[in-house]
Amino acid sequence: MSLLELRKLNKHFGGLHVTNGVNLTLEPGEIHCLIGPNGAGKSTLFRLILGEHHPGSGDILFAGENITALKSFARIHRGLSVKFQVPGVFKGLSVRQNLEIALQSRHRGAELDAEIGRLLAFLGLEAEQAQTAGNLSHGQKQWLEIGMAISLKPRLLLLDEPTAGMSPEETHMTGEMVQRLNADGMTVLAIEHDMAFVRQVARRVTVLHLGQVFAQGSIDEIVADERVAAIYLGQAHA
Amino acid sequence: MNSFLSLFRRLEGPQTVGRGPAFWGAFAIVLLAALAYPLFSDGYTVGNTVYFFVWVFIALSLCLIWGYGGSLSFGQTAFFGIAGYGYGILTINFGSAYGFTLLALVLAVMIAALFAVLLGYFMFFGRIAGVFLGIVTLAVTLMLERFMAQTAGPEWHVGAARLNGFNGMSAMPPLTIPWPGEPIVLFADVGLYYLVLGLLVLVYLGLRILMNSSFGNVIVAIRENPERAEMLGYDVRKYQLITFVIGAALAGLSGVLYTVWGQYITPSSMGMTAAALPLIWVAVGGRSDLTSTVIGTLIVLAAFQALTIYGSQYALVFMGVLLVLTVLIAPNGLVLGVMNWLGRFASRFLQRAG
Ligand SMILES: Nc1ncnc2c1ncn2[C@@H]1O[C@H](COP(=O)(O)OP(=O)(O)OP(=O)(O)O)[C@@H](O)[C@H]1O
Ligand SMILES: [Mg+2]
Numbered sequence: 001m002s003l004l005e006l007r008k009l010n011k012h013f014g015g016l017h018v019t020n021g022v023n024l025t026l027e028p029g030e031i032h033c034l035i036g037p038n039g040a041g042k043s044t045l046f047r048l049i050l051g052e053h054h055p056g057s058g059d060i061l062f063a064g065e066n067i068t069a070l071k072s073f074a075r076i077h078r079g080l081s082v083k084f085q086v087p088g089v090f091k092g093l094s095v096r097q098n099l100e101i102a103l104q105s106r107h108r109g110a111e112l113d114a115e116i117g118r119l120l121a122f123l124g125l126e127a128e129q130a131q132t133a134g135n136l137s138h139g140q141k142q143w144l145e146i147g148m149a150i151s152l153k154p155r156l157l158l159l160d161e162p163t164a165g166m167s168p169e170e171t172h173m174t175g176e177m178v179q180r181l182n183a184d185g186m187t188v189l190a191i192e193h194d195m196a197f198v199r200q201v202a203r204r205v206t207v208l209h210l211g212q213v214f215a216q217g218s219i220d221e222i223v224a225d226e227r228v229a230a231i232y233l234g235q236a237h238a
Numbered sequence: 239m240n241s242f243l244s245l246f247r248r249l250e251g252p253q254t255v256g257r258g259p260a261f262w263g264a265f266a267i268v269l270l271a272a273l274a275y276p277l278f279s280d281g282y283t284v285g286n287t288v289y290f291f292v293w294v295f296i297a298l299s300l301c302l303i304w305g306y307g308g309s310l311s312f313g314q315t316a317f318f319g320i321a322g323y324g325y326g327i328l329t330i331n332f333g334s335a336y337g338f339t340l341l342a343l344v345l346a347v348m349i350a351a352l353f354a355v356l357l358g359y360f361m362f363f364g365r366i367a368g369v370f371l372g373i374v375t376l377a378v379t380l381m382l383e384r385f386m387a388q389t390a391g392p393e394w395h396v397g398a399a400r401l402n403g404f405n406g407m408s409a410m411p412p413l414t415i416p417w418p419g420e421p422i423v424l425f426a427d428v429g430l431y432y433l434v435l436g437l438l439v440l441v442y443l444g445l446r447i448l449m450n451s452s453f454g455n456v457i458v459a460i461r462e463n464p465e466r467a468e469m470l471g472y473d474v475r476k477y478q479l480i481t482f483v484i485g486a487a488l489a490g491l492s493g494v495l496y497t498v499w500g501q502y503i504t505p506s507s508m509g510m511t512a513a514a515l516p517l518i519w520v521a522v523g524g525r526s527d528l529t530s531t532v533i534g535t536l537i538v539l540a541a542f543q544a545l546t547i548y549g550s551q552y553a554l555v556f557m558g559v560l561l562v563l564t565v566l567i568a569p570n571g572l573v574l575g576v577m578n579w580l581g582r583f584a585s586r587f588l589q590r591a592g
Contacts, residue, residue: 050469076471088469090462097252101459102470104452109244145466152471 001064003028003156003187009048009058011041011211018044019055020211026156031178031188033198035222036208037231042191043085045208046158050082051075063155081154085161085191087141091134095125095144098133102148115151123147138165146174150181157181159190163197175200195223207231249443251450253306253458255527255577260584272435281427285499288426290539291434292495297519297535298445298528299488304517305525306449307481308461309367313357313375314489315513316382321350321490322503323386323401326410330399334411334421343413343494350490351483358482362475367464379513386505406504413498426499434495438532441488445528448484457481511554518557522564524574534573 004026011019018041026032034042047053049060051072060068067075090098099116107115120126123143128136133144146162159178163171171194178188178201192198198205198219205222207215209231215222222228250257256265276284296314303311324346332338357378360366366374390403401407413430415422424430448454456477459467468474497503506512516535523534538560545553568575 052465071473072468073471073473076469082469084466084469088463088466090459090466092462093458094252097455101455101467104455105471148466148470 001028002026002061003063004049004189005059005061006045006049007059007061009045009060010056011044011048011053012056018211019048022058022208022211022213024206024213026187026189028155028187029182029185030203031182031190031201033202033205033219034189034191034208035193035198035205036214040208041211042208043160044211046082046160046191049075049158050080076152076154079155080158081149081152081156082158083142083145083149083160083162085164087138087145089133089136089141089144089148091132093133094129095131095133095136096120096129098144098148099151102151106153119147119151139167139170142166146177150186154186156187156189159188159192161191161193163192163194168196171197172200245447248447248450250446251454253449253454254446254529255574255581256529269439273432276428276431284428284431285426286543288431288434288499289496290536291431291438292492292499293516293519293539294438294492294532294535295441295495296489296492296516297523297531298441299485299492300516300520301525301528301531302445302449302457302488303481303485305520305527305531306454306457306461307478307485309478309482310369310372310517311375311482311485312372312513312517313379314485314516315508316375316379317350317354317486317489318493318496318512319379319382319386319503319505319508320353320493321346322493322497322507323407324349324490325494325497326407326503327396327399329410330407331397334414335416337414337416339411339413339498340415343491343498346494347487347490350493351487354483354486355479358479358486362478362482376513379508380510383505383508386508404505406502406506408502410497410501412501424498430499437491437495441491442528442532449528453477515557518561520571522560522572524571524577526570527574527577530571530574530577534571537573 002025004024006022006024009019009022010017022045034045036042044053048055051067051070055068058068059066062075062078062080065078067078070078090101093101096116099119100112103112103115103119120129123146125140125144125147128140133141136144142162142165146159149157149159162178163174166174175197178190182188188201190201202219205217205219206213207222207228214231215225215228217225275287296318299314300311303309303314325342328342328345329339332342361371361374386401387404389401390405392400394401394403399407412426413424413433415424422429424433449457456467456472459470459472460474460477464474493503493507496507519535519538520531522538523532524530538557542553542557545556564572
């Protein structure tokens with residue numbers, strides 16, 4: 001059984017057809033990258049999967065269950081988790097408290113403290129734990145939010161541009177982290193513009209263009225596809 | 239036993255200013271002074287202090303909903319009024335025997351809370367947030383005021399209790415504790431003082447524990463970023479509703495105690511001015527901290543009363559100026575600013591000493 005299945009998803013914003021009959025299937029254990037020019041509808045697709053937007057038509061199946069009508073928090077309980085495009089940390093709270101809020105529903109007391117410590121070490125944010133999250137650098141905020149997202153131990157992790165604003169080394173480290181999580185059994189769907197990252201982690205790549213699935217295949221197939229190059233070039237001209 | 243201890247540990251935490259022996263030492267001194275104070279004062283002054291204390295509960299309700307929860311509610315005075323009238327209607331009809339006034343206090347607070355369940359469900363599950371939440375709650379408050387103001391005619395009564403329109407309801411019995419021989423009547427001086435002080439300490443410490451618990455964590459998380467909170471698996475609207483209802487109960491407690499204190503309640507207690515004043519106390523004190531809210535409210539109320547001697551219009555202008563100054567100098571609250579400064583000063587002092 002596939003882990004996630006999108007069936008003919010449609011979403012309009014007024015006259016704008018942002019998601020146009022999208023079909024997409026994720027197998028358990030894969031790392032899948034979603035690419036496409038700005039405004040292709042990638043983030044909107046995430047919000048549909050998460051229940052922040054509701055599709056005009058179509059169905060979303062997670063582990064065989066139709067979750068199209070479920071509230072967002074209930075989808076999280078089913079095993080979804082997300083890191084947003086714009087880092088969504090709790091800016092006014094300390095780094096430590098951010099992680100505590102993410103972890104407190106599954107751990108208590110001394111065990112909670114230990115888990116927070118482990119996650120701080122994993123993220124390399126031990127020195128910053130007392131800092132207000134709003135004062136972190138952009139890259140650190142991204143890490144913190146990734147940390148909060150993975151602390152839920154999701155079956156499917158959604159990452160919207162996880163390496164934006166990161167140096168090439170940091171990007172590579174993030175890629176390694178994604179691979180490590182995947183080796184532990186986490187399925188990952190990542191939106192990413194950074195082709196080095198995509199090449200590093202993805203087994204399969206889906207190209208979204210004007211709200212439609214434009215192409216699908218391995219990274220080499222996608223890079224070799226002239227039609228894909230054309231839509232990116234088209235955007236460069238625009 | 240273990241969970242009992244962990245409750246005590248929650249008295250301190252990231253959501254509340256004040257920790258360690260220095261803070262709790264100061265707390266104990268203030269509490270002892272408050273307990274001893276009626277011995278050195280007269281009944282009138284003590285009664286006036288009760289009046290100040292009564293308002294602290296509604297301030298704390300706003301601190302919870304607005305300061306911690308991030309939802310600006312103008313509706314706290316609605317719950318204040320509902321509970322006040324509720325107490326009046328109940329006790330005028332059923333009297334004060336057998337400790338019924340104490341039951342009426344609880345029932346009146348529960349009526350306010352029930353009203354908050356209905357209103358809150360409509361607002362939060364209807365996804366009304368931000369400015370619109372303020373508008374809806376204010377509209378409800380003013381509607382209630384208008385409604386109660388036009389109930390002057392004799393046809394407006396609940397059992398024996400006349401609503402009395404703009405003049406309000408009066409002559410409800412004070413709180414009465416049943417006692418073998420002679421029941422103890424808590425008039426608005428020393429008797430009521432100790433009851434209200436006790437409730438105040440209980441509510442203050444209870445809220446400290448609540449806000450430093452995992453529930454409090456979720457509440458501030460929703461204030462910071464409701465979307466992220468939902469995406470960590472929290473049912474945001476449920477948490478908002480629970481917070482709103484707790485806040486309404488506290489505002490209701492204020493309303494009952496006010497009614498008990500003066501033995502009257504009028505529609506103007508739900509009017510525009512009444513709705514705005516708690517916002518000012520809480521903003522000036524420091525809405526995101528319980529201690530700052532309590533201290534700020536008491537200071538501003540005392541200053542307000544002192545100025546009212548020269549005319550209430552000046553006092554209101556002063557309130558406005560105070561609010562503007564707060565927004566400009568210390569947007570998080572003047573008292574909170576001073577407390578944070580004291581905290582930094584103390585820790586630097588300790589570092590140098592140690
Ligand atoms: N809430 C909304 N209301 C109206 N239009 C929206 C909304 N959200 C997104 N859009 C529009 O939908 C289109 C797709 O947006 P989306 O954010 O999904 O693109 P994207 O592929 O994630 O782009 P990027 O690479 O820039 O992040 C854009 O034209 C955007 O302006
Ligand atoms: Mg996007």
